[in-house]
Amino acid sequence: MVPDHILKYDPVPCIFEKGNSYHHLRALSFLAERDDSRLLDVLKKVKSSQNADGGWSWLGRWESNEKIPSSVTDTAYYLPPLVDSGVDIDSEEVKRASAFLLEAQRDDGGWAENPELRKTMWESWTWFSVDHSVTWITGLVINALIKAGYPHDAPPITRATGFLKSMQNEEGGWPSHIGVPQPGNTDMWTMEDVISALLGCGETRDSDIIRKAEDAIVKHRDRWQEPVENPLGVFLTLGYDREHEYVEECILHLLENQKEDGGWGFYNEWNSSPDQTVRWLEILLKYGVRIR
Structure with a gap:
């Protein structure tokens, strides 16, 4: 007990x-x-801040009136709580955000951050990339699209899960993105987004991919x-x-x-x-x- x-x-x-x-x-x-009146105020603010391309700006910079391009990461973050707060998946907000994300998918099936943010992002944030598909951002986007009503076997999602599976390293974890100096290393912060996306798309709890991922997590117990x-x-x-x-x-x-x-x-x-x-x-x- x-x-x-x-x-x-x-x-x-x-x-x-x-x-x-x-x-x-x-x-x-x-x-x-929860405070429903506060929720309505926040929803109104979020809906009104959606950019013309369907996304939301990097790190919520629109709240300080900065003209920052839409962020793949932030848009994927916003979609699930929007739907969980009662916004219909057939609403214009959800459809436009989903379209923005789908348009940003890369040829390898993954997602990177918006290249228009190249001069905005800090170089020290090495877990992001505008040039290479990012494992945890790809997981975020998959989860967002599923929350928005896309089936897990939709072609863009199938391509994305294929990318994630291809990126699993020998010990069972994932690097942050393609192009990192040591691709065999496991970046623990990738695990939750990647594993939840794979499970949400039909990967079974006892599959080799998930079992290897669990082994990698336990191997790095000293970082928990x-x-x-x-x-x-x-x-x-x-x-x-x-x-x-x-x-x-x-x-x-x-x-x-x-x-x-x-x-x-x-x-x-x-x-x-x-x-x-x-x-x-x-x-x-x-x-x-x-x-x-």
Whole structure:
């Protein structure tokens, strides 16, 4: 019998104080006692900010009135909480966003970030690429398109899953993208998006691909304490129950490393990030962890 866990600090204020409309929308889409009037306000803002090409701007820069091109990543992030918040999959917003993503698919079946963002992205963000298909962005887009109503056997999605399967390395993990200096390395932050996409497209829990991926995750157990490399979301996707030792270990890492403002950084030495905070709040709630 595992103990009940309660977060030391409430993450919700951190999300709404530090986050943009995507983080607010995602939080409001899963919080049990959500503020419907606030949700309507956020939905209105998000819908009105959609660019003419159907996408949303890089890192929500439209909220500071910056003229930034549409981002593949941000558009894929927005679609699931839009649908979860009640926006119909046949709505113009969902159709236009889906069309933007499909138009951006690369010849190898994957997705990269919008090349128009080349001068906007920071060179230090090596987990992104505008030149090469990115594994975790491809997983994000697959999940977004499925949420938008596309069948998992639609040709663009079949091509995308083929790309992901081809990118699995020898130990069972994935690099961030084609063209990285050490393609045999496993970048742990890719795992959740890639594995959830493959499972959503019919890959079975006991397939060689998934089993190898689990082996790679366990091989890098020494990295689980860092929020961005914590595989709790993968274990949730794979159906690990609350009593599993890996689940308990991952939860304890997150409880121990929550910051006083209620959030989590990508790494423990970094400041709280609304991206990590809204992600971990949703997953922890699904595992029965309670907010104080």
